[in-house]
Amino acid sequence: MARILIVEARFYAHLNDLLLEGARAAIEAAGHRHETITVPGALEVPGAVALAAETGRYDAFVALGVVIRGETYHFELVANESARGVMALSLDGLAIGNGILTVENEAQALARARPDDKDKGGDAARAAIAMLGLKERFGG
Numbered sequence: 001m002a003r004i005l006i007v008e009a010r011f012y013a014h015l016n017d018l019l020l021e022g023a024r025a026a027i028e029a030a031g032h033r034h035e036t037i038t039v040p041g042a043l044e045v046p047g048a049v050a051l052a053a054e055t056g057r058y059d060a061f062v063a064l065g066v067v068i069r070g071e072t073y074h075f076e077l078v079a080n081e082s083a084r085g086v087m088a089l090s091l092d093g094l095a096i097g098n099g100i101l102t103v104e105n106e107a108q109a110l111a112r113a114r115p116d117d118k119d120k121g122g123d124a125a126r127a128a129i130a131m132l133g134l135k136e137r138f139g140g
């Protein structure tokens with residue numbers, strides 16, 4: 001049974017609750033344990049994962065959040081840099097799934113976050129579990 005840490009950005013709480021529901025259900029369906037920590041926004045997610053990884057307490061990580069385009073360049077910054085941070089952690093050898101949505105509007109986010117629709121939280125958890133399987137296979 002693996003210990004999986006979900007790191008979620010609370011920026012849009014109602015949308016994140018849906019992502020969390022899907023991620024937790026996927027982890028439980030795979031027979032693993034999970035904990036959740038919360039950070040303010042998507043930009044804090046990679047740093048929080050890095051801090052948690054240093055403890056050695058977790059086998060895999062799930063990054064969750066929602067970035068919705070506004071009026072300024074801030075969207076690109078938050079969307080791209082959070083993804084870059086998660087990818088850097090992956091290349092460093094962490095088993096991590098990226099469930100940070102980057103969307104144009106709330107309707108797109110809802111469709112992707114709902115567990116009974118696109119279930120991107122569940123997808124991210126399943127990706128983390130798949131990467132953990134590869135780590136174990138290759139001795140990482």
Ligand SMILES: Nc1c(NC[C@H](O)[C@H](O)[C@H](O)CO)[nH]c(=O)[nH]c1=O
Nearest residue numbers: 009011040041042043065066067068
């Ligand atoms: N605009 C969104 C943000 N912005 C906040 C940043 O992520 C960060 O918390 C702040 O700049 C302080 O460091 N975060 C989201 O998760 N989603 C957004 O749409």
Ligand SMILES: CC(=O)[C@@H](O)COP(=O)(O)O
Nearest residue numbers: 068069070071072074075
């Ligand atoms: C991530 C965003 O684009 C958004 O929350 C910020 O909106 P704005 O660009 O209108 O300040």
